[in-house]
Amino acid sequence: MKRLILTTALTMGIAFPALAVEIAPGDKLAANQSYTFWLLDAIKTADPHKNSDVEGSDIIRQLFEGLLTSDAKGAPVPGVATSFDISDDKLTYIFHLRPEAKWSNGDPVTAGDFVYSWRRLANPETASEYAWFMELMNVENASAVVKGEKKPEDLGVQAIDDHTLEVKLTTPTPYFPKMVMHGSTYPVNQKVIEAEGDDWTQPGKLVGNGAYVLTSHDLGVQISMDKNPNYWDADNVVMEHLKGLTVNDNNVALTRYKAGELDRVQIPAGQYPAQKKEFPEQAISIPYSCSYAYLFNLSEKGPEALKDVRVRKALSYAMQRDVIVDKILQGGQKPSYNWSHWAIEGFQMPEIDYASWSQAERLEKAKALLAEAGYGPDKPLKLTLQYNTDDNHKKIAVAAQQFFKQLGVQVELNNVEWKVHTDRLQSQDFDMARYAWCADYNEASTFLDYFRSTGMNYGKFNNAEFDKLLDESKASEDPNVQYTAAEKILAEEMPLIPIYQYAKVDMISDAIKGLPTENVMNDWLGKDLYRIEK
Incomplete structure (x- = not known):
C-alpha cells in the first residue's frame, strides 16, 4: 500500500496540526x-x-x-x-x-x-x-x-x-x-x-x-x-x-442585508453592476460549479411531442442565452450550450456545433425542425414549463416563453413552491422543468453521471452509448476523451436545454x-x- x-x-508519520x-x-x-x-x-x-x-x-x-x-x-x-x-x-x-x-x-x-x-x-x-x-x-x-x-x-x-x-x-x-x-x-x-x-x-x-x-x-x-x-x-x-434565514423574495432579502439582518445574500438578477459600483468591497461574482437548464420529461409520463428529438432541438435552439446572461442576470454568468461547468477542474470544453451559430441561424434551424416534426399554425405545440418560486427563475421563464412564441410554441408557465417542484420532478410529473445541478465534487463526471440511465436523471434520458462512455471513463488515462464524446451525445439527443453556467453573485x-x-x-x-x- x-x-x-x-x-x-x-x-506517513506526520501528525496533522489543528486547522486553526x-x-x-x-x-x-x-x-x-x-x-x-x-x-x-x-x-x-x-x-x-x-x-x-x-x-x-x-x-x-x-x-x-x-x-x-x-x-x-x-x-x-x-x-x-x-x-x-x-x-x-x-x-x-x-x-x-x-x-x-x-x-x-x-x-x-x-x-x-x-x-x-x-x-x-x-x-x-x-x-x-x-x-x-x-x-x-x-x-x-x-x-x-x-x-x-x-x-x-x-x-x-x-x-x-x-x-x-x-x-x-x-x-x-x-x-x-x-x-x-x-x-x-x-x-x-x-x-x-x-x-x-x-x-x-x-x-x-x-x-x-x-x-x-x-x-x-x-x-x-x-x-x-x-x-x-x-x-x-x-x-x-x-x-x-x-443562523440561516429563509426569505423567498430575493429583493426583500437584499433589503434585509442592507439593514444589517443578513451577512450574505444573493444579488437579484440584473442588479450586480449597480451593487458593485455602490459596494465594491461587498459585491462579488466568482465561478460557481452549477449549470442551469430546462429538463425535458422523456419518460412514459412525458408529452409525446418531446420524444421527438427535432422538437427538443428546436426548443433548445430558440433559447436566447445571451439575452438571459447579458440582459437579465448581468452577474458574470456564461451562456451554456453543454452540461458540465466550464470551471470544473481539468474539464476540456467540447466543440458543439450550435454554440458557434448566430441566434438568427439557430432560430431558422429551429423553425425548420419544428415544421419537419409536423408542428405549425394548424397544429401548434403546447407545453407547460414548471419552475420553483424565485424572481430570477420567473424572469427567465417569462423570457423563455417569448423565445418559444417566436416558433409558434405555446408555453404555459407553472410556478410552484420548492417542495412541490422537487416532488413533481421525482415523479416525472412535468413537461419541461427548471433545473440546476451543482457539482458534488470537482470533476466533470459529477455532471455527466447525472444523465446515466441509472443516475438521478429526473427526465429519464436513456442512451446506451452515453452510459458506455461513462463506464469507460472510469478506467481511462484521459477521461476527457469520453467526457467530450458524452457531451456531444447530449447536444445531439438534447434531453435538456442548457441555459447558463453559474457565477456566485453575492453581497458579503x-x-x-x-x-x-x-x-x-x-x-x-x-x-x-x-x-x-x-
Whole structure:
C-alpha cells in the first residue's frame, strides 16, 4: 500500500496540526461571533442520506464531518480521517481516523459509524435519492445493494478497528478522495436514529460530529446552530453562532442585508453592476460549479411531442442565452450550450456545433425542425414549463416563453413552491422543468453521471452509448476523451436545454472573513469564519 499525499499532514508519520482559523494581520475580532446567511427555500432535511439540496448541504456541512473536507480552494484535506493509504491496484483505500473525533454527545466517532452510515445510504429501505452516489464511487457491491440484490452488509466497506476504515472499489477511481467530501458519505449516529426514528434530526435530538450543533429550526423561517464543544478542533473554532434565514423574495432579502439582518445574500438578477459600483468591497461574482437548464420529461409520463428529438432541438435552439446572461442576470454568468461547468477542474470544453451559430441561424434551424416534426399554425405545440418560486427563475421563464412564441410554441408557465417542484420532478410529473445541478465534487463526471440511465436523471434520458462512455471513463488515462464524446451525445439527443453556467453573485458583509472565493464548489464551513469589529 502507498500513502497518497494531499498535504504535508497526510504523509506517513506526520501528525496533522489543528486547522486553526488564520486571523489576518490588523483584524480585530468582534465580541459577537455570529454569521447570518440567506436561504431561498426551507431546508427539507438535515439527514445527510436524505438531503438532495444545495442549501441543505450547506447546513449538513456544519453539523457533520466526513472522512475528508475541503480547504479554501476546494482541495481535499483531513476531516475525521488524518490520512489514507491506497493499494497498488488502486482498489483498496485504508482511512486512518483521528481518535479525538467525537459526536456532539461525547461518544467517540469510529470506523463502525462510517460502515453503518454507508450501508444506510445504499440500503433501498432508506429510499435515499443519493443511493446512486455509492454506485458512482464504485464501492464494491454498491449496485447490487442499491437494487436490493445483495444485503447492505455486502457493501465493500468494513471497520478493521475503531480507527481504521477499509473501502474496496470495483475499478480505480482517481477522484474517489474528492467524493468522500460529499455530505451523503458523512457518518450518522446509529443509536440516535434507532432511538428517535424519523425525528432524529430535530433540535435537541440531532447528534452530529461537525463543528456545530442544531439549536433551533423553524421550517421555512430560520435555522440556528451553535458551536459544538465536543468537536475535535473546537478550540480553534472562532465563530460561535450560525443562523440561516429563509426569505423567498430575493429583493426583500437584499433589503434585509442592507439593514444589517443578513451577512450574505444573493444579488437579484440584473442588479450586480449597480451593487458593485455602490459596494465594491461587498459585491462579488466568482465561478460557481452549477449549470442551469430546462429538463425535458422523456419518460412514459412525458408529452409525446418531446420524444421527438427535432422538437427538443428546436426548443433548445430558440433559447436566447445571451439575452438571459447579458440582459437579465448581468452577474458574470456564461451562456451554456453543454452540461458540465466550464470551471470544473481539468474539464476540456467540447466543440458543439450550435454554440458557434448566430441566434438568427439557430432560430431558422429551429423553425425548420419544428415544421419537419409536423408542428405549425394548424397544429401548434403546447407545453407547460414548471419552475420553483424565485424572481430570477420567473424572469427567465417569462423570457423563455417569448423565445418559444417566436416558433409558434405555446408555453404555459407553472410556478410552484420548492417542495412541490422537487416532488413533481421525482415523479416525472412535468413537461419541461427548471433545473440546476451543482457539482458534488470537482470533476466533470459529477455532471455527466447525472444523465446515466441509472443516475438521478429526473427526465429519464436513456442512451446506451452515453452510459458506455461513462463506464469507460472510469478506467481511462484521459477521461476527457469520453467526457467530450458524452457531451456531444447530449447536444445531439438534447434531453435538456442548457441555459447558463453559474457565477456566485453575492453581497458579503465586509465584517465576515474566511468565506471561500477561490473554490469553484463554493463549499463554506462556519469553523473557517470569523467576524471583525467595524
